[in-house]
Amino acid sequence: MAFVLGLVALVAVDVVGARVPAVVVLAVQAVLVVVVAFADGSGMARVLFLLLPFGAYFAFGRVVAVGVGVASAVFLVVAFQVTVPGWTRSVEHVSDLLMFGIGLVLALAMAEMSAAAERNRVARDVHDGLGHHLTAVSVLLEKASAFREVDAAVADRAVEDARESARRALEDVRTSVRALREPFRLGESLTQLAGGLGVAVACTGDESRYATGTLLALYRAAQEGITNAMRHGGSDVSVTVHCGPREARLVVVDDGPGFAAEREGFGLRGVRERIAQAGGSVEVDCGSGTKLTVVVPRGTV
Template sequence: MLTPVGLLVLQLLIGRQYGDRPPAVLAAGAIAAQLGVIELVARLEGQSIASLLFLALPFPAVFWLGARAGFVVGAVILTLFTVRFAATKPQWRADADTQHGYLLFAIAVVLVTGIALLVRQERTSRERAEHLLRDLGASHRQLVESQGRVAELATIEERNRLARDIHDSLGHYLTVISVQLEKAQLLVAEDPVAVTAAVGNAKRLADQALADVRESVGALRKDEAPFLLEPTLRGMVADLGVLPLDLSLRITGNEQHYSRQQLLALYRAVQEGLTNVQRHARASRAHVLVELTEVAASVTVDDDGIGPPDGPGVGLRGVRERLELVSGRLVLTTAPGGGTRMSVTIPRTQARET
């Protein structure tokens, strides 16, 4: 009676102290000691009920040391039992009841070892599932946080885009309007007809600027309409015909090869280039060349003014930001014969959206 109680107490003490993962040396020593004690008791009492105490060992062996240790302990139990069985019952081969008792014990050892392995596997699977569930919860929280950051970045990017659109549109049109109003001031007493024409042009351009602002704001509320580069550029050049500037435009190639974002970046680059020509260059002539090939799109704006600016302003920074979104680049150099040359290149990296 004391032997099973002592074995149970030993296992409980180790389990309370270390759980299912005691030090390997301690676990192996405890199982070996229990094997020895049980075998000693069984030998002292003969083939008695004491042998059933062996069935208590596969569980701690499997849980403490793993499946391989469980198999080893099961094999050791069967070996010890078989050796003692053969020594104490030399006539067991002729006794069917004795053979039946041996088979029952062997089957019990195999079953207990198998059950221990299944229980351990189930516990391991449950722990893995709990761990995966915790990881899934953490991943979900990170995803929610990431979505929040993405939404915030998208909002910032949209604000920047809107700011660039408003700056480019208003800056261009307000420059032309300013020139027209200055002309009206100078001619107010000399040529009323010219003053009326200048004021009319300023009013028309102010309306166009207002329409562009409305379009930029409206783009935040609905899908963007298709953008056509050539008619838009020709319309802009026609609007600038009221200025004392000899302006020419040449467009070659097919814009269908390029996306709306790429074409809009080209348009804004031309718009900013001509705005700088009017505002800073003191130029009398300007030429715009747009080439749309199957490999890349390029824009060149040449003028005969005072040369490149000392540093980039807000408008040129906005153009560079637009170009970065489509893998484009901008270069400012001195034009042949003086003046400024603005060169923009965008590779054809995607097909035009329809």
């Protein structure tokens, strides 16, 4: 009964953990893991101790996680010493402790990899989202400065468009958050993205058959294509998307001077990584202008 109730309590703590201070969650989990481990006669539940350093890594960082892991190992040694006299001569207990040590190293390595992946995702979102809007603001403010003495109305409109791009930057952050909780509308989002920038957008097909992650990947790719077009002097920019029954195809075309393949920056590398995760492909053709083509199969996240 203690074993079952302890497992149920661990799940409950994990569910409500976001609303409780991290140090309290860690302390409660430690107590519950001890209860479950001692209630399990087979000793298999000792593996739950690995949850403690893994969770501590994301809540407090690497140093605390290592400390929690070492403390867990020391606790197991002390517990063996108290409950199993002469345990050091038992191959089973020694091997259990060695396996726990290996599991501890793997748990910390997995936490490090997960954290690195999350940092890369955030970096891509910041670059693809805010980077686009800041580029738009910069271009519009340069336009306002150039027309200030020539045509005040054009300069004022450029300033107003820059203000609107700044507002869209905030909305883009909210869009990314909403996409985690509700359906993402690719056509609507692309239209809002292109508004005020003179970018032509055409969306066809049925996007409702595609997963949110796939649509977001296409949106970020379009965002990067438009940003690059503006950054490299493109004036005639168009975005076309077709969501077919088997795959979605996005094409961003501009009339700018293009760029050499070796000059491909972090943004396009991020697009390639994002699309690859969705099972798709990316092609960049730089001739007279730049053409970005992205193809993603339906049914991937």
